[in-house]
Amino acid sequence: MFGLAKSRRLRGALAGTVGVGLVLGAAACSSSSDSSDDDTASAASIDCAPYKTFGDLKGKTVSVYTGIVTPEDKAYKDSYKPFEDCTGVTIKYEGDKSFETQILVRAKAGNPPDLAIVPQPGLLKQLVATGKAVAAPAEVSANVDKFWGADWKAYGTVDGKFYAAPSGASVKSLVWYSPSEFKDAGYTVPTTLDELKTLTDKMVADKKKPWCAGIASGEATGWPLTDWMEDFMLRLSGPETYDKWVNHEIPFNGPESTAALDAVGAYLKNPAYVNGGLGDVKSIATATFQEAGLPILEGTCSLHRQASFYAANFPKETKVAEDGDVFAFYLPGKDATSKPVLGGGEFNLAFADRPEVKAFQTYLSTDTWANIKAQASQGWISANKGLDTSKVSNPIDKLSADLLQNPSTTFRFDGSDQMPAAVGSNAIFKQMTNWITGQDTKTTVDNVEKAWPAK
Amino acid sequence: MTTALPSTEVLPAAVKDETTTSYAKRKLSSPWASLAALVIAILWTLPTFGLLVSSFRPERAIKTTGWWTFFSDPQVTLDNYKAVLDSEEGAGLGSFFINSIVISIPSVLIPLTLATIAAYAFAWIKFPGRNLLFLVIFALQIVPLQVTLIPLLTLYVDAGLANTFWTIWLSHSIFGLPLAIYLLHNFMREIPATLLEAARVDGAGHVAIFFRVLLPLLRPALAAFGIFQFLWVWNDLLVALTFAGGGDAVAPITVALANLSGTRGTAWHLLSAGAFVSIIVPVTIFLFLQRYFVRGLLAGSVKG
Numbered sequence: 001m002f003g004l005a006k007s008r009r010l011r012g013a014l015a016g017t018v019g020v021g022l023v024l025g026a027a028a029c030s031s032s033s034d035s036s037d038d039d040t041a042s043a044a045s046i047d048c049a050p051y052k053t054f055g056d057l058k059g060k061t062v063s064v065y066t067g068i069v070t071p072e073d074k075a076y077k078d079s080y081k082p083f084e085d086c087t088g089v090t091i092k093y094e095g096d097k098s099f100e101t102q103i104l105v106r107a108k109a110g111n112p113p114d115l116a117i118v119p120q121p122g123l124l125k126q127l128v129a130t131g132k133a134v135a136a137p138a139e140v141s142a143n144v145d146k147f148w149g150a151d152w153k154a155y156g157t158v159d160g161k162f163y164a165a166p167s168g169a170s171v172k173s174l175v176w177y178s179p180s181e182f183k184d185a186g187y188t189v190p191t192t193l194d195e196l197k198t199l200t201d202k203m204v205a206d207k208k209k210p211w212c213a214g215i216a217s218g219e220a221t222g223w224p225l226t227d228w229m230e231d232f233m234l235r236l237s238g239p240e241t242y243d244k245w246v247n248h249e250i251p252f253n254g255p256e257s258t259a260a261l262d263a264v265g266a267y268l269k270n271p272a273y274v275n276g277g278l279g280d281v282k283s284i285a286t287a288t289f290q291e292a293g294l295p296i297l298e299g300t301c302s303l304h305r306q307a308s309f310y311a312a313n314f315p316k317e318t319k320v321a322e323d324g325d326v327f328a329f330y331l332p333g334k335d336a337t338s339k340p341v342l343g344g345g346e347f348n349l350a351f352a353d354r355p356e357v358k359a360f361q362t363y364l365s366t367d368t369w370a371n372i373k374a375q376a377s378q379g380w381i382s383a384n385k386g387l388d389t390s391k392v393s394n395p396i397d398k399l400s401a402d403l404l405q406n407p408s409t410t411f412r413f414d415g416s417d418q419m420p421a422a423v424g425s426n427a428i429f430k431q432m433t434n435w436i437t438g439q440d441t442k443t444t445v446d447n448v449e450k451a452w453p454a455k
Numbered sequence: 456m457t458t459a460l461p462s463t464e465v466l467p468a469a470v471k472d473e474t475t476t477s478y479a480k481r482k483l484s485s486p487w488a489s490l491a492a493l494v495i496a497i498l499w500t501l502p503t504f505g506l507l508v509s510s511f512r513p514e515r516a517i518k519t520t521g522w523w524t525f526f527s528d529p530q531v532t533l534d535n536y537k538a539v540l541d542s543e544e545g546a547g548l549g550s551f552f553i554n555s556i557v558i559s560i561p562s563v564l565i566p567l568t569l570a571t572i573a574a575y576a577f578a579w580i581k582f583p584g585r586n587l588l589f590l591v592i593f594a595l596q597i598v599p600l601q602v603t604l605i606p607l608l609t610l611y612v613d614a615g616l617a618n619t620f621w622t623i624w625l626s627h628s629i630f631g632l633p634l635a636i637y638l639l640h641n642f643m644r645e646i647p648a649t650l651l652e653a654a655r656v657d658g659a660g661h662v663a664i665f666f667r668v669l670l671p672l673l674r675p676a677l678a679a680f681g682i683f684q685f686l687w688v689w690n691d692l693l694v695a696l697t698f699a700g701g702g703d704a705v706a707p708i709t710v711a712l713a714n715l716s717g718t719r720g721t722a723w724h725l726l727s728a729g730a731f732v733s734i735i736v737p738v739t740i741f742l743f744l745q746r747y748f749v750r751g752l753l754a755g756s757v758k759g
Contacts, residue, residue, distance in 0.1 A: 069718050071718075094703070095714060097714050
């Protein structure tokens with residue numbers, strides 16, 4: 001290959017490539033030196049008193065591996081800054097969209113990060129099963145007892161051993177709507193499931209298609225429907241039955257499942273109710289979940305059930321607030337007194353028990369971190385009871401945080417995230433997609449039940 | 456990759472007498488054939504061209520309209536490129552670009568060197584079990600590299616190589632070697648034995664024959680495989696994702712591109728600009744070296 005260097009064209013090519021490389025490299029180098037200047041400047045303004053307990057960790061490094069990438073990663077890195085500046089430790093943040101597969105590969109091969117931010121209890125169990133994860137230190141356990149409910153601690157516990165403290169949380173039991181439309185048409189936010197039905201019928205009487213939904217999401221197509229079903233399972237059969245259902249102590253094709261799915265069908269398979277601004281019932285299968293709620297802005301759809309993180313999908317100039325263009329209300333319980341909330345969240349799982357990793361884990365389980373992180377980010381909350389909701393600026397985050405901290409709330413984690421992968425991220429998605437395109441409820445629940453791995 | 460195989464069939468046609476070439480020329484340069492070639496060329500280039508246009512359009516325009524509306528409503532901005540290159544506010548593709556170069560060059564040179572030597576041994580040195588060994592190496596191409604990911608990573612971790620460039624260099628070399636040996640072996644076999652015998656009569660040993668007789672003749676083949684391997688390594692995501700466990704320090708540009716669109720895909724408008732930063736190198740290499748690319752695939756031995 002080197003003999004070819006005589007060629008003028010090759011030399012030109014090399015010059016071009018190398019030139020581009022040098023320019024990019026120079027740009028990379030120059031800007032990185034800038035950023036280090038900024039770090040030192042900001043360090044002076046932080047009060048280091050709360051960080052004294054972590055001791056001096058100068059020269060130590062903790063690596064964090066997560067599926068959270070740009071733009072959400074910036075708030076994470078910023079929230080680590082005070083800890084880094086005060087203890088002298090370096091946090092190496094690695095975001096990777098293929099986290100959920102790669103973390104298993106890395107854990108199995110013995111190359112895990114110090115800390116992983118795991119988004120599903122199911123994956124957490126798989127990671128603990130590799131034998132590489134280490135149990136949470138006593139300080140973290142104490143913090144979780146102090147700041148979270150027992151339900152959250154249970155999600156981070158595998159086989160009776162507590163491994164991972166909760167990090168962020170999201171609320172899924174929300175219905176997006178247009179406050180101005182509600183005001184103009186005289187609609188009120190429903191407080192029971194029956195009122196929701198009445199409201200829907202009222203909208204139909206006003207010649208509207210009230211609901212819009214979309215479940216297309218690449219290989220995970222179908223997941224928004226699992227959330228619908230879980231929400232109704234939680235409401236119609238109660239949290240105890242929900243837990244049994246998730247852990248497969250009652251079959252997936254039992255009467256409870258059928259009732260929940262039929263209740264979803266009463267909304268989503270009703271041609272009079274869907275699919276506002278997008279088409280007929282079948283268009284639910286082809287509309288992407290990202291675009292499914294946008295018709296609310298155009299006035300062609302009134303209600304869209306989706307999690308708090310959906311706020312990011314509205315165009316930047318949209319005002320997401322109680323007096324703005326769109327907002328969300330809590331998907332009501334069966335009656336006004338019960339408040340079941342379906343949600344999701346992340347957990348910090350450690351693979352090393354070096355002192356600096358323990359210290360960092362402890363820091364992440366404090367209310368200090370939850371408050372710093374919530375203020376640094378848009379669309380992020382924690383179920384940490386120490387989170388000061390009055391300081392959460394974003395209205396939708398405030399609504400979610402208030403819901404999570406409300407003492408009458410019964411929180412339940414997304415069920416499909418806890419089921420075995422063969423069901424939770426495969427069979428359910430496929431069967432739900434078939435269901436919305438015409439398959440009947442019985443076949444659907446039977447097929448999911450069949451897919452459950454034998455114990 | 457299998458396009459390399461027809462070389463033996465093309466060879467006799469190419470060296471036939473003048474009338475065949477002029478016949479072929481007449482046949483191939485018919486206006487219809489030219490038209491077809493032109494249409495195919497345009498169809499194949501159009502998506503890339505659209506990508507290029509998109510990369511210069513403002514975010515809102517990309518997200519709401521197709522790239523062709525650029526011609527009725529030309530809005531040009533460099534914001535996308537700023538966003539992907541800026542290492543503070545944006546994705547900072549620059550340092551990943553350097554990583555990609557650092558990864559690619561050894562990942563091409565290591566298998567190329569080893570494969571040339573191995574191919575020489577298989578082609579011109581007689582030793583017991585040669586055919587069986589060659590068959591085994593040939594068969595290794597069938598093994599999907601996915602099955603090796605976890606065992607290989609375990610070996611690297613045990614050897615203390617994890618989170619360095621070595622894991623990626625070695626992996627690409629391992630995955631590239633079977634095909635490289637097979638390809639180069641076939642090229643070497645096509646060199647007439649008389650040429651080597653003549654060299655041997657003149658007193659040349661294996662080393663002299665290898666460097667002074669074979670290497671100059673193998674140039675097109677080496678160039679072809681070099682380009683193949685380079686493009687493969689540059690565009691590879693799987694190997695890098697699995698083995699570049701060290702974060703930003705060793706990850707190539709493909710890993711950065713995969714993460715560019717954001718956790719929930721909200722920043723997908725940056726992908727066109729990111730893709731163009733990434734394809735500068737392969738496109739330059741391909742444009743300037745395509746002669747060798749084609750020649751390496753088609754040319755026989757002695758023509759060199």
